Amino acid sequence: QIQLQQSGPGLVKPSQTLSLTCDISGDSVSRNDTAWNWFRQSPSRGLEWLGWTYGGWQWYNDHVVSVKGRIIINPDTSKNQFSLQLTSVTPEDTAIYYCARARSGAFAYWGQGTLVTVSS
């Protein structure tokens, strides 16, 4: 049974780095046919697909202009997990963040979501 378990702080101060981790069970972050993704959702911007790690390389969604240059998604094969780092956060980065697995074009498995609030 595939499960994605998210962890990380729910409160981050402005200008600091948001760091979230997604632990994978029942599958492998190393698979070459599977993409491991991060999304976020907020009332003002709806659901935004931030990017993925896939077969050892990373892709970031240029359409999410607000995170360009500030986002890093990394796999950790030793722990079978992947992470999201978002630097220099502002209150505009307040959102529910989700990790998700994509295979054969569809996102069938999702983490439980983490509400991250950016506030001093």
Added chain:
Amino acid sequence: EIVLTQSPATLSVSPGERATLSCRASQSVSKKLAWYQHKPGQAPRLVISDASTRATGIPPRFSGSGSGTEFTLTISSLQSEDLAVYYCQQSGDWPWAFGQGTKVEIK
């Protein structure tokens, strides 16, 4: 890049009635179209993949149809628990893309 346009933006349907959601692609995506249900406070849930294949655990009142550029998600008899935003997503061409969502309200 392929753009997905969903209509209507909001759909109000009485319990037990049929709900029909539309997703139009700016170019053909063959059958590589998925639908997701996103309820408040929950993670999005895959409902339909490959235009018409119901995901595991999805009740049969949900059905998907279409190919090329025109797709439909139908909820044959709306239940109160179906209140959600529904997104379509294409993987027929890179970059993949999502529609802007249709909010289904219970009338």
